[in-house]
Amino acid sequence: MIMICDFCIFGRATSMFVIPMGFSLSVVDDLAQLTELDGGRWPSCDDCEPLVEQREEAELTARVMSVFRESGLLSSFSPEELAAIESHLDGKFTALFDADPIKQPI
Numbered sequence: 001m002i003m004i005c006d007f008c009i010f011g012r013a014t015s016m017f018v019i020p021m022g023f024s025l026s027v028v029d030d031l032a033q034l035t036e037l038d039g040g041r042w043p044s045c046d047d048c049e050p051l052v053e054q055r056e057e058a059e060l061t062a063r064v065m066s067v068f069r070e071s072g073l074l075s076s077f078s079p080e081e082l083a084a085i086e087s088h089l090d091g092k093f094t095a096l097f098d099a100d101p102i103k104q105p106i
Contacts, residue, residue, distance in 0.1 A: 003043040003106060004043065004045075005043055005044055005045035005048055006042045006043050006044065007042070007044055007045070007048040007051075007052065007060060007063075007064055008045060008047070008048055008063065008064050008067040008068075009067075010045075010067050010071060011044075011045025011046065011047055011048065012045055013043030013044060013045055013106060014044070014045060014046050014049065014106065015043070015044050015049050015103055015104070015105060015106060016041055016042065016043050016044065016103070016104045016105070016106050017041070017042040017043075017044055017052055017096075017101035017102065017103055017104075018040070018041050018042075018101055018102050018103075018104055019040040019041075019042075019096070019099045019101050020099065020100065020101075020102060040099075042096065042101065043106065047063065048060060048063065048064075049103075051063060052096075052101070052103075053103055055097045057090060057093045057094055057097060058090075060089075060093055061086060061089045061090050061093060064089055065082075065085070065086055065089070068085075
């Protein structure tokens, strides 16, 4: 089975970050509501993995936004919408890093 990176959604996943049992992750903003309970699993590609492992939130957000822009995925969004997407990613990654995910092989 091939898994895709949950961060940039374009890379092939090579590792997995797991939220420890007993920790819930919740992000609610104007774009989405994200809730993961007990053991959420986040596959990661080789390019995103070191940023997740080192808890480099700003760099991870910048990488994901760059990949999205290069792919054309964000071409129809206004500057305000792009700022909201970036803010959402920051919030999601902050919440994930607060959960102190554990890296595991796939």
